[in-house]
Every structure is written in structure tokens, then in C-alpha cells.
Amino acid sequence: MVATGLAWRGEVCAQVFEEAAQDLGRGLAAFTNGRRGGGRRVGFPRFRRRSRTAPSFRIRQKSDRGWPGIRVGEGHARSVRLPRIGVLRVREDTRRLRRLLRTGRGRVLSATVSLRAGRWVVGLTVEAADLHPAVCHRPRSEGDIGGWVGVDRGLHAFVVAVTADGDQVVREPDPPKPLFRAGGRLRRLQRTVSRKQRGSQHRRAAVARLGRAHARVRHVRQQYLHQVANTLVKTHDRLVLEDLHIRGLLRNRRLAAAISDAAWAQLDRIVCYKQQWRGGQVEHAWRWFPSTRTCSRCATVGPKLPLSQRMFVCDGCGYRADRDHNAAINLAVWGEQHHTQIRDPEVRGPVINAFRGAGSDPHPGVGETDPGDGGTPPPHPQRCGVRDVREGRCQTSQQTRL
Ligand SMILES: [Zn+2]
Numbered sequence: 001m002v003a004t005g006l007a008w009r010g011e012v013c014a015q016v017f018e019e020a021a022q023d024l025g026r027g028l029a030a031f032t033n034g035r036r037g038g039g040r041r042v043g044f045p046r047f048r049r050r051s052r053t054a055p056s057f058r059i060r061q062k063s064d065r066g067w068p069g070i071r072v073g074e075g076h077a078r079s080v081r082l083p084r085i086g087v088l089r090v091r092e093d094t095r096r097l098r099r100l101l102r103t104g105r106g107r108v109l110s111a112t113v114s115l116r117a118g119r120w121v122v123g124l125t126v127e128a129a130d131l132h133p134a135v136c137h138r139p140r141s142e143g144d145i146g147g148w149v150g151v152d153r154g155l156h157a158f159v160v161a162v163t164a165d166g167d168q169v170v171r172e173p174d175p176p177k178p179l180f181r182a183g184g185r186l187r188r189l190q191r192t193v194s195r196k197q198r199g200s201q202h203r204r205a206a207v208a209r210l211g212r213a214h215a216r217v218r219h220v221r222q223q224y225l226h227q228v229a230n231t232l233v234k235t236h237d238r239l240v241l242e243d244l245h246i247r248g249l250l251r252n253r254r255l256a257a258a259i260s261d262a263a264w265a266q267l268d269r270i271v272c273y274k275q276q277w278r279g280g281q282v283e284h285a286w287r288w289f290p291s292t293r294t295c296s297r298c299a300t301v302g303p304k305l306p307l308s309q310r311m312f313v314c315d316g317c318g319y320r321a322d323r324d325h326n327a328a329i330n331l332a333v334w335g336e337q338h339h340t341q342i343r344d345p346e347v348r349g350p351v352i353n354a355f356r357g358a359g360s361d362p363h364p365g366v367g368e369t370d371p372g373d374g375g376t377p378p379p380h381p382q383r384c385g386v387r388d389v390r391e392g393r394c395q396t397s398q399q400t401r402l
Contacts, residue, residue, distance in 0.1 A: 013084040056114035117215030137237030150331025162328035178220035179261040237280035240335035296329035
């Protein structure tokens with residue numbers, strides 16, 4: 001028999017093809033949806049060649065003779081068993097995951113195996129129960145508008161978090177800047193890659209070395225972002241972040257590398273979902289809210305501050321403060337004002353956190369608004385941006401969490 005088409009088809013678990021077909025379906029749906037104006041415009045799905053793209057596949061959790069096909073900690077504590085492949089030894093501790101599965105508080109939905117920077121990685125998608133109430137934030141009463149903390153992200157200090165009263169609660173003065181620190185090494189490795197002959201064994205090895213260096217940058221950054229996000233969400237239940245126009249900021253050639261290295265958008269994303277787990281709130285001040293230029297004492301909006309100017313000095317009342325500190329206070333105040341606005345039943349009706357069951361809790365959820373409720377932001381900067389009620393950025397993750 002002459003094998004035609006995918007000659008290696010028999011070597012691979014059938015589920016891999018099913019999942020790939022699902023992904024293709026999703027890609028095509030997104031493409032047609034975008035063309036009809038139903039969502040973001042995306043390109044037509046591209047073909048993946050096995051030799052060109054980073055190897056990766058997904059296996060769904062299926063019952064295997066009454067047992068789940070994907071099992072954790074079978075035979076050895078640090079192992080994952082996949083159907084067809086068998087038991088794989090893994091490097092990381094699986095203890096908490098095993099406990100979650102054993103007590104029935106979690107369920108593995110799928111496993112994704114991928115090759116990243118020379119290492120095989122198994123990622124498990126797990127559906128888990130809500131966090132224990134003891135580690136969640138206590139629900140606030142109906143009329144409570146306090147407790148907001150403004151979080152200012154910057155390049156000088158990575159994060160400055162301040163309450164509306166001006167108490168600084170978190171300050172992360174020096175981010176690790178992994179890309180900047182690895183700069184020389186990355187440039188050197190990149191140069192060695194470009195000197196090697198295309199398609200050669202040496203070039204492949206050089207590319208792998210470069211990939212590992214980039215992976216290290218990514219890991220250092222991730223670790224730091226998770227630490228910062230954890231300190232924020234563990235200590236405070238109400239956070240206000242700026243809705244930064246990061247793509248616009250990246251147009252600044254001098255700052256683009258530093259801004260990318262800081263990974264502000266990633267911090268936003270991580271804070272959002274972690275806060276949601278704990279039943280807290282994250283609000284986003286609208287994009288043109290002049291948090292840096294506004295005086296936190298008398299609310300006078302001053303002229304634009306050059307980046308080099310670290311102190312904020314008010315023309316109106318002479319108030320002096322650290323630039324980031326002042327901006328963070330303004331964000332916290334914005335949270336209070338915004339909150340009274342959205343709680344007004346005349347305007348929007350009650351806000352219910354659907355994630356914990358409709359009406360189960362008077363505590364409003366993270367950016368829980370109806371898409372129709374979002375107003376359009378005023379075209380020019382305005383002193384307090386309470387007019388715009390943003391559609392919650394975390395809504396998609398809220399829906400996927402069952
Ligand atoms: Zn002032």
C-alpha cells in the first residue's frame with residue numbers, strides 16, 4: 001500500500017486531528033465573523049507545516065475504560081499520563097493539582113503538549129471550584145464606596161498603588177527589565193544566527209540558543225508580574241487601573257523597548273483574573289482621563305508633564321507630590337466617583353455578578369456591564385471621567401469560568 005497525504009497519520013492519536021479540526025473551525029468562524037463586522041477582523045487561517053511551526057497538540061479528557069484518559073501522579077508523583085503516549089515524568093510539583101483532582105474540586109478538561117525553547121511542556125486546562133471564602137475579599141455593603149486603590153503603572157517605578165486618602169500601599173521601585181539586561185547577549189546570539197548558512201545544522205543550533213535566551217527573558221518577566229499582581233489582589237479588593245493605549249505608546253521609538261519590557265498589558269490581564277478569583281473588583285479609568293496632570297488635592301488640570309519631570313507641582317494650590325503617587329490618588333478618586341455613578345439604579349439598574357450566580361451577592365463584579373450600557377467617551381479630556389461606563393474587560397474570562 002502506498003501511503004498518500006499524511007503518511008505519519010497512524011503514529012498520532014486520533015484526538016489530535018479532532019482538536020486541530022476544531023481549531024480550524026474556530027479560526028474560520030472568526031474570519032467570517034470579522035468580515036461581516038461581527039467582531040475583530042482576523043486573517044484567513046494559515047496552513048501549518050509540521051516542520052516549520054513549533055510542535056504542539058491538544059488532547060481532550062476522555063474516559064478510557066471508565067478511567068479519565070489524562071491522569072496526574074500515576075506511578076510517580078511528578079508525572080502526567082496521556083492517552084496513547086503513556087506516563088510522562090514532569091519537572092514541576094503536581095501536589096496541589098493532585099489534591100484538587102482527588103477531592104473533586106477540579107477536573108482536567110484537556111492537555112496541550114508543546115515544544116517551547118527546546119523543552120516539552122504539558123499544559124493542563126483545569127476546571128476548578130471557586131476559591132475558599134477565607135481567601136476571598138469580604139463582600140462590601142450596598143452603599144459602600146470606599147476602599148479604592150489607584151494603580152499607576154510606569155517605567156520609573158513599575159507600580160505605585162495609593163488609596164484615595166493618599167496612603168501608599170504598594171510601590172515596586174525597580175522592575176527586573178529582563179529584555180534590557182539580556183540585550184547584549186541577545187544581540188550577540190542574533191548575530192551568530194545571521195552568520196550561519198541557511199538550512200545548516202549550525203544555524204539550527206544557533207536559533208535554538210537564541211530561543212532559549214528569549215525564553216529566559218519571558219520567564220523572568222512572568223515571575224515578576226505574577227508576584228506584583230499577587231501583592232495587589234491579596235491586599236486590596238478594589239483596584240483602579242488606567243486603560244492605557246499601549247499600541248499608541250509603542251510608537252515612541254525611544255520608549256518602545258522599555259514599554260514592551262515592562263509588559264503593562266500583561267499585568268492588567270493577570271490582575272483582572274486574579275482579582276476575579278478573589279471576588280474583588282477592577283475598574284479601568286477611561287483612556288483620556290488625565291491622571292498625571294490633575295492635582296489630587298484641588299482637581300486643577302495642569303499642562304502636560306514631560307516624562308523627565310518626576311515631581312508634580314500644582315499651579316492652583318502649590319501641592320507637590322511624586323508624579324506617580326499623585327496619578328495613583330487620582331485613579332483611586334476616580335474609582336470612588338465612578339462607583340457611585342454605576343450604583344445609581346436610575347441610570348443602570350442593579351449590577352449583579354453573574355459568575356457567582358445571579359443575585360447571590362450584592363457585591364458587584366469586575367466590570368459587569370451590558371454591552372449596550374457602554375457610553376462613548378467624550379471627544380476631549382474632561383476632569384472626571386464618570387460619564388463613560390466601560391464594558392468589562394474581563395468578561396470573556398468570566399464566561400469561560402464555569
Ligand atoms: Zn492643586
